[in-house]
Amino acid sequence: MKKLLAITLALALGLGITACGGKDAGGYKTADVQAMADAGAFSEELEELDADVAFALYRLADAGLEREDLKDCAVLRSAGATCEEGAVLVLSSEKAAKSAGDALKTYVQGQIDANVDYLPAEIPKLEGAYIDVKGSTVLMVVANNLDAAKDAVK
Numbered sequence: 001m002k003k004l005l006a007i008t009l010a011l012a013l014g015l016g017i018t019a020c021g022g023k024d025a026g027g028y029k030t031a032d033v034q035a036m037a038d039a040g041a042f043s044e045e046l047e048e049l050d051a052d053v054a055f056a057l058y059r060l061a062d063a064g065l066e067r068e069d070l071k072d073c074a075v076l077r078s079a080g081a082t083c084e085e086g087a088v089l090v091l092s093s094e095k096a097a098k099s100a101g102d103a104l105k106t107y108v109q110g111q112i113d114a115n116v117d118y119l120p121a122e123i124p125k126l127e128g129a130y131i132d133v134k135g136s137t138v139l140m141v142v143a144n145n146l147d148a149a150k151d152a153v154k
Contacts, residue, residue, distance in 0.1 A: 027135035028088045030074035032153040036141065037076060041149035042084045046076035054087065063103035069096045071136075083111055083122040086149065089138045101133040104140045111142075 037046065049057065054075045055067050069092045077085040087104075091097040108129045115122055130141045130150065141149045 027090075027137035028132075028139045028153060029137075030072055030088050030090065032088050032139065033074040033076050033086045035152040036086045036143070036149040039145075039148045039152035041086065041141065041143040041145045041152065042076070042078075042082075043144035044078060044081055044084065046084065046086070047079050049075040049077055054089070058087075058089075058100070058103050058107050060100055060103050062106075063099040065091075065096055065099055065103075068092070070100075082144070083115055083119060083126050083142055084144060085140070085142050087138075087140045089140075091136045091138065094133075094136050097133050097136045097138050100138045101131055104131050104138060108140070108142070 036042070051070055051073050052067070054073050055061070055065075055070050057075075057077075060070060061067075070089060071092055072090040073088060075085065075087040077087075089097070089100050089104075091100055108126055108131070112123060112126045115126065125142050125144065125146075128142075128146055130139070130143075130146060132139045139153060143149045
């Protein structure tokens with residue numbers, strides 16, 4: 001009887017975990033940013049930014065978003081030695097995520113324009129920036145090893 005109860009509880013727990021995991025299926029997770037760093041995607045240790053700073057930095061308001069649309073995020077960014085950064089933004093809807101993705105493309109172009117003379121060696125990283133929208137999430141990566149970053153979020 002105890003074994004049957006233990007098996008039943010284990011199955012219920014497994015189903016509960018699977019149900020929660022399915023909610024994020026197809027989207028990026030904030031933990032993906034640290035996974036990219038752990039995979040060696042970046043050439044330096046990056047600093048963590050909070051959601052308010054990220055909202056302002058990426059000019060999400062200019063994309064028609066409200067601060068409340070940014071439900072969660074994880075952002076790691078260089079303190080200035082490089083232009084490397086990784087971000088996962090979790091938005092309130094797929095439409096908001098698409099708008100945020102467009103804002104990130106504009107942000108990267110602004111970084112290219114601002115750093116062409118200041119950090120010219122970083123321009124290839126910026127030109128190769130990876131921005132992807134999945135569901136209500138957006139991933140942006142500017143990395144020394146973009147392949148390592150992409151492998152970390154598969």
